Amino acid sequence: MPSAFLSFDARVRGTWKKAFPDLIAGTLAQVPPAATPVWALRPAGPDVDVTNLVAGLRRQAGGRPLVLLADEPGEDEALTALAAGASGYCNGHAAPAVLEQVALAVGNGGVWVGQGLMQRLLAATSRGLPAPGAGKAAAWRERLTEREQEAAVLVAQGASNKEIARRMSITERTVKAHVGAMLEKLGVHDRLRLSLIVNGLEAPR
Amino acid sequence: MPSAFLSFDARVRGTWKKAFPDLIAGTLAQVPPAATPVWALRPAGPDVDVTNLVAGLRRQAGGRPLVLLADEPGEDEALTALAAGASGYCNGHAAPAVLEQVALAVGNGGVWVGQGLMQRLLAATSRGLPAPGAGKAAAWRERLTEREQEAAVLVAQGASNKEIARRMSITERTVKAHVGAMLEKLGVHDRLRLSLIVNGLEAPR
DNA sequence: GGAAGCATTGTACTTCGGTACAATAGTTAA
DNA sequence: TTAACTATTGTACCGAAGTACAATGCTTCC
Numbered sequence: 163m164p165s166a167f168l169s170f171d172a173r174v175r176g177t178w179k180k181a182f183p184d185l186i187a188g189t190l191a192q193v194p195p196a197a198t199p200v201w202a203l204r205p206a207g208p209d210v211d212v213t214n215l216v217a218g219l220r221r222q223a224g225g226r227p228l229v230l231l232a233d234e235p236g237e238d239e240a241l242t243a244l245a246a247g248a249s250g251y252c253n254g255h256a257a258p259a260v261l262e263q264v265a266l267a268v269g270n271g272g273v274w275v276g277q278g279l280m281q282r283l284l285a286a287t288s289r290g291l292p293a294p295g296a297g298k299a300a301a302w303r304e305r306l307t308e309r310e311q312e313a314a315v316l317v318a319q320g321a322s323n324k325e326i327a328r329r330m331s332i333t334e335r336t337v338k339a340h341v342g343a344m345l346e347k348l349g350v351h352d353r354l355r356l357s358l359i360v361n362g363l364e365a366p367r
Numbered sequence: 368m369p370s371a372f373l374s375f376d377a378r379v380r381g382t383w384k385k386a387f388p389d390l391i392a393g394t395l396a397q398v399p400p401a402a403t404p405v406w407a408l409r410p411a412g413p414d415v416d417v418t419n420l421v422a423g424l425r426r427q428a429g430g431r432p433l434v435l436l437a438d439e440p441g442e443d444e445a446l447t448a449l450a451a452g453a454s455g456y457c458n459g460h461a462a463p464a465v466l467e468q469v470a471l472a473v474g475n476g477g478v479w480v481g482q483g484l485m486q487r488l489l490a491a492t493s494r495g496l497p498a499p500g501a502g503k504a505a506a507w508r509e510r511l512t513e514r515e516q517e518a519a520v521l522v523a524q525g526a527s528n529k530e531i532a533r534r535m536s537i538t539e540r541t542v543k544a545h546v547g548a549m550l551e552k553l554g555v556h557d558r559l560r561l562s563l564i565v566n567g568l569e570a571p572r
Numbered sequence: 573g574g575a576a577g578c579a580t581t582g583t584a585c586t587t588c589g590g591t592a593c594a595a596t597a598g599t600t601a602a
Numbered sequence: 603t604t605a606a607c608t609a610t611t612g613t614a615c616c617g618a619a620g621t622a623c624a625a626t627g628c629t630t631c632c
Contacts, residue, residue, distance in 0.1 A: 307578065320560040320569075323619070335581050342620065352588090353619075354559045355525040363566055364525070512608065528589070540611050547590065548608095557618090558589075 167201045175254075178261065199227040199268045203254050212239055216246035227268040250274035302359050302366045305347045313340040317353050318360035372406045380459075383466065404432040404473045408459050417444055421451035432473040436461075455479035507564050507571045510552045518545040522558050523565035 167178050167185050178185060178201075200223045204210060212230070219228055229250035230243045240251040249268040252261075264274045303311055309330075316326045323341065327334040341353065349367035350356055358364035372383050372390050383390060383406075407424050409415060417435070424433055434455035435448045445456040454473040461469075469479045508516055514535075521531045528546065532539040546558065554572035555561055563569035 309579065320557070320563055332579085333581055335583095336579075338620070339580075345620080351620080352525070352527075354562055357559055357562060358525055358566075361563075361566065361568055514609065537609085538611055540613095541609075543590070544610075550590080556590075 167203070182261070182265070199229055199249065199265060201229045201231055204230055204232040206233060212242045213246045216243050216248045220247050229264055229268055229274070302348060305366070306344055310340050310344050310347075313337060314344055314356065314360050317341060317344075318357040320357070372408070387466070387470070404434055404454065404470060406434045406436055409435055409437040411438060417447045418451045421448050421453050425452050434469055434473055434479070507553060510571070511549055515545050515549050515552075518542060519549055519561065519565050522546060522549075523562040525562070 167182075200219065202215075202219050204212070204215065216228065216230060219230075227249035228247070229252065230248045231252060231254035232239065233254040243251045250264050252264055252274065268274055302314070306314060312330060313326055316329060321329070323334050323337045326337045330337070341356075344356060345351060345353075348356060348359055350359070355364065359366050372387075405424065407420075409417070409420065421433065421435060424435075432454035433452070434457065435453045436457060436459035437444065438459040440456065440458050448456045455469050457466075457469055457479065473479055507519070511519060517535060518531055521534060526534070528539050528542045531542045535542070546561075549561060550556060550558075553561060553564055555564070560569065564571050
């Protein structure tokens with residue numbers, strides 16, 4: 163199954179041709195039938211609504227995976243495109259080998275992103291993890307009572323005892339009791355370390 | 368360059384052989400030289416420290432991309448593996464075509480993840496990100512002097528003023544000066560919120 | 573019925589963190 | 603050469619955090 167490459171004027175680049183000799187050229191206005199995946203070159207300029215662009219192309223593509231090509235790629239834009247349902251986002255001037263690789267990935271129902279963006283995704287997500295070690299739900303929760311867990315979350319967000327007291331409708335003294343119990347159970351002595359544990363940056367002891 | 372497939376007993380599966388007829392088999396204890404990428408089958412059971420496993424394998428692999436295979440893959444574990452430096456994480460029973468695809472991606476310095484995990488990464492990123500600034504160097508660094516940055520990192524890890532003083536070879540009073548300056552510059556009033564900023568969980572004001 | 577765990581609150585104390593009001597000295601830029 | 607910024611340290615104070623030693627009322631389990 164050949165790939166379809168879409169641009170404003172159906173112009174085809176050498177690198178594309180080299181990666182896919184039997185490609186189908188088309189314009190952004192319409193997707194030729196019987197081609198997968200669909201590649202679309204993003205129009206230049208800062209005033210392009212990528213979300214709409216991708217959404218429109220996907221409608222035309224009818225379920226076939228869509229890869230957006232950008233001559234001036236940006237990671238934020240990549241996120242936008244992928245969030246809008248694109249299966250890939252890469253440099254319009256990428257080498258043929260890279261294009262082939264992307265085609266393989268998205269052709270098999272996968273998603274392709276560059277390494278830089280992947281790093282960023284990982285960095286953003288790994289923070290919310292149950293921390294290294296335990297593969298399951300947050301380990302700290304299991305050791306705390308419900309009330310303590312509520313307080314723990316607030317502490318981890320930077321709330322003071324007084325604030326927590328107000329939000330939990332209890333006395334500041336009781337907050338201290340909860341916090342003290344949590345610290346004891348988790349083997350730490352101050353709320354900052356507790357915060358690190360709750361935020362998945364440190365493993366509970 | 369052939370791929371190396373590692374398991375506990377150097378056993379090779381048909382799907383692997385089909386994808387890479389010239390693969391090199393080995394045990395988790397040692398990585399054969401001259402093979403890239405390195406595939407490692409995760410030992411079964413819930414008590415495996417994936418972070419350590421990946422770290423150890425990477426040391427043995429010496430720079431070659433590592434793909435962790437899991438017979439009961441989980442997205443949390445995938446994140447853990449990738450965060451620990453693996454280049455890919457996929458089902459140990461994946462079809463040969465998928466394995467080839469993964470090999471292509473990681474062989475070219477890329478990272479491979481399944482579609483489900485990608486969705487989750489995207490969801491997590493589009494929500495809880497410190498917004499557009501995340502792609503760059505941390506915004507908080509730019510506002511702080513070098514010495515303040517050093518102290519900031521230690522504070523974010525949960526060190527006390529006394530500890531920081533010792534590790535920076537200065538007086539506790541000077542630490543207070545640095546911390547005070549940082550809080551002022553970042554618009555907060557306590558070290559826990561500073562920690563949230565430095566750890567990327569909250570945007571500086 | 574008692575033991576155990578949890579939620580709640582009180583008083584009192586110590587320690588740590590953060591700030592106010594300083595000073596000295598080195599480096600850089602106008 | 604000033605002015606501005608930085609790094610360093612001092613004394614002093616206040617408030618928040620954490621701990622010690624309690625008590626009361628509720629539920630659950632043996």
